Amino acid sequence: MKKTIHIPIGSQHISLLEPVRFSFECENETIIKVEADVGYVHRGVELACTTKFKFKQVGYVVARVCGLCAIVHSTCYTLGIEELMGIEVPKRASYLRLIANELDRIHSHLLCLSHTAENAGYEALFMRIMKDRELVMEVQEAMTGNRIQFDYVSIGGVNKDMNSELEGVIRNKLGLLHQKVAEIKELFDNNWSLSLKYKNVGVITKEMAYRSSLLGPIARASGVNFDVRNDSDYLPYSELGFKSITMEGGDIHSRNMVRLFELFESIRLIETALDGMPEGEIAAKVRGTPEGESYMRVEAPRGECFYYLKASKGQYLDRVRIKTPTFGSVPGMIEALKGSNYADVPAIIASFDPCLSCTAR
Amino acid sequence: MLKAAFNALKNLFSTPATIDYPFEKSPKNKEARGLILFEEPKCIWCLKCEDVCPPGAIRFTQDRESFDYTYHYNPYLCIYCSECVRACPDSAVALSQCNELSPPTDDKNMNDNWFKIEKEAEESKIAVKELKKIKKEESS
Numbered sequence: 202m203k204k205t206i207h208i209p210i211g212s213q214h215i216s217l218l219e220p221v222r223f224s225f226e227c228e229n230e231t232i233i234k235v236e237a238d239v240g241y242v243h244r245g246v247e248l249a250c251t252t253k254f255k256f257k258q259v260g261y262v263v264a265r266v267c268g269l270c271a272i273v274h275s276t277c278y279t280l281g282i283e284e285l286m287g288i289e290v291p292k293r294a295s296y297l298r299l300i301a302n303e304l305d306r307i308h309s310h311l312l313c314l315s316h317t318a319e320n321a322g323y324e325a326l327f328m329r330i331m332k333d334r335e336l337v338m339e340v341q342e343a344m345t346g347n348r349i350q351f352d353y354v355s356i357g358g359v360n361k362d363m364n365s366e367l368e369g370v371i372r373n374k375l376g377l378l379h380q381k382v383a384e385i386k387e388l389f390d391n392n393w394s395l396s397l398k399y400k401n402v403g404v405i406t407k408e409m410a411y412r413s414s415l416l417g418p419i420a421r422a423s424g425v426n427f428d429v430r431n432d433s434d435y436l437p438y439s440e441l442g443f444k445s446i447t448m449e450g451g452d453i454h455s456r457n458m459v460r461l462f463e464l465f466e467s468i469r470l471i472e473t474a475l476d477g478m479p480e481g482e483i484a485a486k487v488r489g490t491p492e493g494e495s496y497m498r499v500e501a502p503r504g505e506c507f508y509y510l511k512a513s514k515g516q517y518l519d520r521v522r523i524k525t526p527t528f529g530s531v532p533g534m535i536e537a538l539k540g541s542n543y544a545d546v547p548a549i550i551a552s553f554d555p556c557l558s559c560t561a562r
Numbered sequence: 563m564l565k566a567a568f569n570a571l572k573n574l575f576s577t578p579a580t581i582d583y584p585f586e587k588s589p590k591n592k593e594a595r596g597l598i599l600f601e602e603p604k605c606i607w608c609l610k611c612e613d614v615c616p617p618g619a620i621r622f623t624q625d626r627e628s629f630d631y632t633y634h635y636n637p638y639l640c641i642y643c644s645e646c647v648r649a650c651p652d653s654a655v656a657l658s659q660c661n662e663l664s665p666p667t668d669d670k671n672m673n674d675n676w677f678k679i680e681k682e683a684e685e686s687k688i689a690v691k692e693l694k695k696i697k698k699e700e701s702s
Contacts, residue, residue: 258616261643325570332579339591346595352643360644367593388566 204228208543212241216547218316219557223538223546230542235535239528242561250521256282256491259518261352266523267559268349269309270501272301274523274559275354277499280435281510282356285491291482292437294358296474299436300371301345301353302499303467303474307378308337309502310418310460310467313554314385317457320548321398326388333381336374343370358484368475375468382468386461389454399453403537403549406451413532417504419553422459423451429500441473453552490514501526503554525559595642596661600633604656607631611646611657612683620646621683624690634679637664638672 211222220241226234246266250259260282264275276298283290315330338348344367345351345360353360389395405415410423420427428445430438446462448455491512499506504526511520534553541549581588598620609631611620619639622631642659650657671679 254616257614258645261616261641261645335579342591343593346593346644347642350641352595352641355645355648360648384565384569392566 205233210546212238216320217550219555221550221555221557223550225538225543225546227543230544232538232541232543232546235538237531237535239531239557240561242558244562246562247521247523251518255516256512256518257356257487259521260355263521263523264350264352266562267525267556269312269556270305270503270506270526270559271349272305272351272353273499273501273506275352276302276436277497277506277508278510278521279354279356280499281495281497281508282491284495284497285493285510285512286356286487286489288357288485288487290358291485292479293481294483294485295437296478297359297363297483298354299438299441300471300474301341301351301359302436303471304337304341304344305351306502307464307467308334308341309554310464311337313502313551314389314457314460316551316554317399317453317548318389318395320551321394323392323394326385326392326395330385333378333385336378336381340371340374343367355484357487358482360484362483363478368478371475372472375471379465379468382461382464386458389457389461395457396454399457399548399552400450402453402545403541403552404450404452405533405537409536410451410533413536414529415504415533416529417501417526418459418463419456419504419530419533421445421447422456424449429498429505433498435497435499438470441470441477443470453548456552490516491518503527503556504529523559523562525556525562527553527556527560530555531560590661592661594661595644595659596663597637597642597659598635598640598644598646599658599660600635601656601658602633604654605633606651606654606656608651608654610649610651614645614649616643616645617641618680621679622687623679623682624686626686626689626693629690629694634671634683636672636676637667639676640664 205226205228207224208227209222209224211217212220222238224236225232246262250262254262260275260278263278264271266274311330311334315327318326318330341351342348344363345353405419405423407424410420410425415423416427424447426445426447430443431445444466446459446466448459492514494511497508506526507524509520509522510518512518530553534550537549538546609622612622617639619636621634623634624631644659647657647659
């Protein structure tokens with residue numbers, strides 16, 4: 202007689218935000234074997250980038266890879282192309298890009314936190330975080346012109362300048378957000394339904410994180426001090442004194458805490474960038490066509506976003522390869538799910554903050 | 563915990579954070595990006611905007627007799643990136659951006675008919691090029 206039960210979850214499931222399929226082999230309530238399938242929303246973006254769109258337009262196409270980290274994709278692509286074309290970006294443009302990137306991180310982390318709260322059965326906190334997230338969405342609209350698809354970064358610089366009025370709005374709203382995030386952090390730390398439910402659930406040890414090469418907040422929650430913002434100087438993070446946040450627990454609670462502390466760090470980075478904003482042009486002139494190969498990494502809200510570009514002096518690129526952060530965290534997700542209770546699955550998946558539309562592209 | 567309970571009580575008596583949307587207009591940011599406006603008298607017909615537009619929302623068709631260009635704009639394809647506004651040369655500045663979004667319409671040039679415009683935009687330019695070539699040969 203068979204002793205295990207086979208339970209599929211997805212590709213469409215009430216607890217999943219995006220289409221992904223897991224199939225579990227369970228012994229009573231404990232999961233012993235996991236299989237994952239992520240390719241449900243393939244859109245053929247990579248091929249379109251090399252056949253349908255010219256290299257100047259591709260930045261807007263890759264921004265549509267992901268709704269939440271749109272600016273990360275366009276920044277990563279643009280930095281790669283600028284390396285190929287040898288364009289020097291004005292310092293002011295770099296600072297503006299940094300601010301837009303950090304604002305994006307704030308709104309993405311807040312969304313993830315609200316979903317983890319919802320999965321613990323704390324609907325009221327979900328509503329509350331979504332309400333507070335509106336502050337940062339308004340800042341983004343005022344700064345870039347759009348709430349989600351910013352289309353802010355273009356080859357050579359950025360599309361919109363900042364004035365003192367806008368600076369005031371950003372400082373004001375981020376100050377308010379800082380207070381609200383502090384309140385949310387207290388809830389995540391002290392509230393019974395959040396802290397008790399999430400401690401020691403879905404644990405990933407430091408060794409496991411290394412073995413399944415995890416990146417981003419998930420690795421940092423397991424004690425691996427790795428952050429692309431520290432490693433490479435693609436935007437002026439070192440000038441602003443960026444400090445990465447690590448925790449030792451490796452469970453859902455510490456992943457939430459890493460995200461919360463990163464919110465404070467992002468708010469601080471934006472305020473420091475506003476203090477030391479250099480004067481000057483916001484875009485450099487673009488001439489010529491790209492040639493050669495480039496590899497570019499950017500720290501997305503969920504981990505490391507990687508782009509490989511190849512061009513040979515034409516209007517169309519030869520190859521665009523995108524590696525999205527969630528793709529790297531799927532092996533870790535499988536590791537974390539093994540040995541845990543079936544009832545914890547939605548919470549564990551949500552704590553990884555999966556973005557599967559970008560994974561399948 | 564006490565603070566959370568206090569907040570919950572306070573929220574019971576406060577007004578909702580959302581707006582009553584269909585009956586109340588949603589707030590509009592003056593910096594928000596929207597539709598592209600075109601002023602024909604200023605245009606120098608350099609076709610740079612057609613070249614840079616990522617979704618191909620701006621198309622020019624060319625008349626086969628007078629060689630005049632006609633401007634076509636599809637507000638439903640437009641992604642409001644304003645790449646065309648930046649591409650517009652300083653000697654023209656025919657394009658600008660407002661913060662209005664595309665309204666519902668019964669414009670006959672939209673939907674399936676837009677494909678015809680796209681096709682015509684490509685074919686007419688090739689045809690005009692050949693016509694010009696023939697004319698040149700005739701005159702010489």
